[in-house]
Amino acid sequence: MLIAIWAQDKNGLIGKNNRLPWHLPNDLRFFKEATTNHTLVMGRKTFEGMGGRPLPNRQTIVLTRDSGYQASNVLVMHSLEEVIDYDKNNGGETFIAGGAAIYTEFLPYCEKIYRTFIEASFEGDAYFPLMLWNKWQLTERKQGQRDEKNPYRYYFETYERAGS
Known part of the structure; x- marks a missing residue:
C-alpha cells in the first residue's frame, strides 16, 4: 500500500534547501x-538532504532520473512504475516521503496520507503540490503535545482516499 507522509506549515511549505524548515x-x-x-x-x-544515508530499520528507495546514480544500502529506482511494482510485490506499506515532485507523481496512487499540519509560517523553497482534498476523507486528527522542544501548535492527521 502506498502512503504519503509529510509535515507542512499553514502555507503548505515542506522544505528549505532540501531539509525541514523547522525542528519539531x-x-x-x-x-x-x-x-x-x-x-x-x-x-x-x-535523500541527500538527509545526509545521503538510509534511516535505520527501513528499506529506502531513492528515485532519480540519473541512470548512473549509486548510493550505499538503498535501492535506486528510475520510474514510478518500478516503485509501484516493488510495492505490489513487497506486500507491506510503502511510504512516499518527498520531495514535492515525488509527491506530485505518487499521490494519485496513494491510499492513505499521514500529514503533520503545523499552525505556523516558516521560510523555505519547497511547497506541497496542489491537493484535491475532496478525494480524501479525514479519519483522525490529534493535536500534538507542545513543550519547550515542540513550541508550535500542530496536528497529526490521517486521511484515507474517499470511497476506499
Missing part, C-alpha cells in the same frame, strides 16, 4: 514510528 522532535518521532520496518521512497535531493 515529536513529528520526527511520529515519522519514525510510522515508517520503521517499512519502505521509504524519496527523491535523490531529499
Whole structure:
C-alpha cells in the first residue's frame, strides 16, 4: 500500500534547501514510528538532504532520473512504475516521503496520507503540490503535545482516499 507522509506549515511549505524548515522532535518521532520496518521512497535531493544515508530499520528507495546514480544500502529506482511494482510485490506499506515532485507523481496512487499540519509560517523553497482534498476523507486528527522542544501548535492527521 502506498502512503504519503509529510509535515507542512499553514502555507503548505515542506522544505528549505532540501531539509525541514523547522525542528519539531515529536513529528520526527511520529515519522519514525510510522515508517520503521517499512519502505521509504524519496527523491535523490531529499535523500541527500538527509545526509545521503538510509534511516535505520527501513528499506529506502531513492528515485532519480540519473541512470548512473549509486548510493550505499538503498535501492535506486528510475520510474514510478518500478516503485509501484516493488510495492505490489513487497506486500507491506510503502511510504512516499518527498520531495514535492515525488509527491506530485505518487499521490494519485496513494491510499492513505499521514500529514503533520503545523499552525505556523516558516521560510523555505519547497511547497506541497496542489491537493484535491475532496478525494480524501479525514479519519483522525490529534493535536500534538507542545513543550519547550515542540513550541508550535500542530496536528497529526490521517486521511484515507474517499470511497476506499
